[in-house]
Amino acid sequence: MEFKSISELQSLLNDKKISVKEIADTYIKKIKEKKDLNIFIYFNEDKIYEQVKNIENFSNEKKLKAIPIAVKDLFCTKNMPTTAASKILENFHPTYESFVTQRLVDMGAMFVGKTNLDEFAMGSATNTSYFGNTINPLSEKDIPLAPGGSSGGSAAAVAADLCLGATGTDTGGSIRQPASLCGVVGIKPTYGLCSRWGIAAFASSLDQAGVFSKNVTDSSILLEEMAGYDQRDSTSSNVKIPNFSKELNTDMSGKIIGVPKEYAVDGISDEINQVWEDAIKSLEKKGAIIKKISLPHTKYALPTYYIIAPAEASSNLARYDGVKYGFRADDSNSLDEMYELTRSEGFGKEVKRRILIGTYVLSAGYYDAYYIKAQKVRKLIANDFVNTFSECDFILTPTAPSAAFPLNEKQDDPIKMYLNDVFTVPASLAGIPGISIPYGSDKKGLPLGIQILGKHYNEQEIFNAAFALEKDYE
Amino acid sequence: MKLDTNTINKIAKLARIKLSEQESKDLLKDMNSILDWVEQLNEVDTDKIEPLANISSSSLPKRKDQAEDINSSDEILQNSPDKLEGYFAVPKVVE
Numbered sequence: 001m002e003f004k005s006i007s008e009l010q011s012l013l014n015d016k017k018i019s020v021k022e023i024a025d026t027y028i029k030k031i032k033e034k035k036d037l038n039i040f041i042y043f044n045e046d047k048i049y050e051q052v053k054n055i056e057n058f059s060n061e062k063k064l065k066a067i068p069i070a071v072k073d074l075f076c077t078k079n080m081p082t083t084a085a086s087k088i089l090e091n092f093h094p095t096y097e098s099f100v101t102q103r104l105v106d107m108g109a110m111f112v113g114k115t116n117l118d119e120f121a122m123g124s125a126t127n128t129s130y131f132g133n134t135i136n137p138l139s140e141k142d143i144p145l146a147p148g149g150s151s152g153g154s155a156a157a158v159a160a161d162l163c164l165g166a167t168g169t170d171t172g173g174s175i176r177q178p179a180s181l182c183g184v185v186g187i188k189p190t191y192g193l194c195s196r197w198g199i200a201a202f203a204s205s206l207d208q209a210g211v212f213s214k215n216v217t218d219s220s221i222l223l224e225e226m227a228g229y230d231q232r233d234s235t236s237s238n239v240k241i242p243n244f245s246k247e248l249n250t251d252m253s254g255k256i257i258g259v260p261k262e263y264a265v266d267g268i269s270d271e272i273n274q275v276w277e278d279a280i281k282s283l284e285k286k287g288a289i290i291k292k293i294s295l296p297h298t299k300y301a302l303p304t305y306y307i308i309a310p311a312e313a314s315s316n317l318a319r320y321d322g323v324k325y326g327f328r329a330d331d332s333n334s335l336d337e338m339y340e341l342t343r344s345e346g347f348g349k350e351v352k353r354r355i356l357i358g359t360y361v362l363s364a365g366y367y368d369a370y371y372i373k374a375q376k377v378r379k380l381i382a383n384d385f386v387n388t389f390s391e392c393d394f395i396l397t398p399t400a401p402s403a404a405f406p407l408n409e410k411q412d413d414p415i416k417m418y419l420n421d422v423f424t425v426p427a428s429l430a431g432i433p434g435i436s437i438p439y440g441s442d443k444k445g446l447p448l449g450i451q452i453l454g455k456h457y458n459e460q461e462i463f464n465a466a467f468a469l470e471k472d473y474e
Numbered sequence: 475m476k477l478d479t480n481t482i483n484k485i486a487k488l489a490r491i492k493l494s495e496q497e498s499k500d501l502l503k504d505m506n507s508i509l510d511w512v513e514q515l516n517e518v519d520t521d522k523i524e525p526l527a528n529i530s531s532s533s534l535p536k537r538k539d540q541a542e543d544i545n546s547s548d549e550i551l552q553n554s555p556d557k558l559e560g561y562f563a564v565p566k567v568v569e
Contacts, residue, residue: 095549192530205529231537235528238535303512314489321490323562325553338565340492352491353504356482359489360505370512375525377518382526414504415511431529456531 001026006067006164006218013066020056020066020110024048027068027112031162037135039156041073042080043113050079051110058108063225065108070157070166073114074121075101075209076198080111084200085119085129088346089326098198099230100167100209107225112163115153119348120317121174121202124420126152127407128350136182136404138446145404145446148178148420151212155182158212165222166212171202172305173400173424175210176436180399180449183438185219185466186212190456191431192237194223195230203312204235206305206428216437216467220244223459242460250468253287257465258392262298263423265401272398272448275440279396279450282472283465291392295384300377301426302418307361307374308429313351314358320346353414382430389455394462397423399436399449427453437466439473476509477502 012018076094118128125146126134136145137160147156151168155178168175170188179186194209211222229238322328322342329341361370439450454462556563
């Protein structure tokens, strides 16, 4: 049994053709069948049936009643443990619920489990998790493919039909890139639109929650429920959240689409360039006007990001000291030794690498040369977008430089791995919203993604463009 | 080469992460290649640019500075790897 959308499942529920318990049964069965893909870090039937009892009492008016949602294991949840895919948070039971997941609970959503990710969201293939790789559900049997990352478990859960929506977080592309590699829709809203309260922090000036779903409409429904002002996050935006799903509109007439020349980078396959071209032509046919634009500092976005994100991470991850929660190393003779051994054994290789880079670029004598320099270049990158948006309504680019790649590829060289985020990082640095939708495929039939970027708080605009492009594949 | 083993070990000490010899050797290679790669930012003229402090374009209201008593110390202590009489316990600090 497959449900195609939130509205389809809701009508079945309203017409009493399916019960809340039957929905739970259906998804539990699906999740068990796909156990080998290692999509979930935490899955427990009893916890799902506990929710069923509560959800049955909810009115059918609740917009997400009984909708199965997978939660990235970076969001603190009260009824399920939270690990951030790290040994250092093994057995951590949050005493509070994150803002975003609380919103979903209040609307009647059913959490099916906590999904795998790169440890502390640091990675682009869901291969740095302490709990092992997630396998992309689109893989052929003999060649397991990566789902992208860091929210690879969430993207894979939607692609494998183990839920109708999933939460993700995006710091440099961690929603959009896995959405592209798994062939699903993924949106990272404007920085500050969803509260960071209760999300394990990676790089606070970049971290933003968002969603995955099977189609644009469902993403718009989920985002309007998750977004909103929260006084416990000092960078939460106090803006009115539009009714995205109600306002969805495919009318592209007169819209000006920016196509940045800097995104035509070397080494990108003809297939990806072709899909990009197809999407541009499609929107043009629907009445949009194409404008060639320039974002001159694009090539500096990745190195800027790989100074700022580790710097913030080194500070955020200082809290994991083995005292208050999570893992503690045995047999230390002093407090300092306890810290050092706990962090040495508790963090994986990529996390240690980023903490050390961050510590270095923030250390006395190097702070100005690296961190301040990067913050200045970040300003220029953000200004590029501000200038560009005075002459176009949104920007269209590919989402990722490749389709899903084999699991163990690109692991040895960190810089090669970082290049996965070449098209997604600039928008993160500028704090603007971006959506990835599946559009076309490569020779092997693997999906490719198109990214649409908009102005701050202009999610409606990019939802609409995505909605219009989605029609090409219906 | 920007970093040597001594610097790596010094940074590791600051970050309170104990590294094995093999780990510091691997990290030396990775971190040097990453630091060489970010060097390209020096091509950008940033003389008259203020470093970005906040990316948000909306006003960020301050909340009221009010204490909230959630009294969940028992629940919080449940997560601690070692506790003693309502406190977190750590290896002995003073003799």
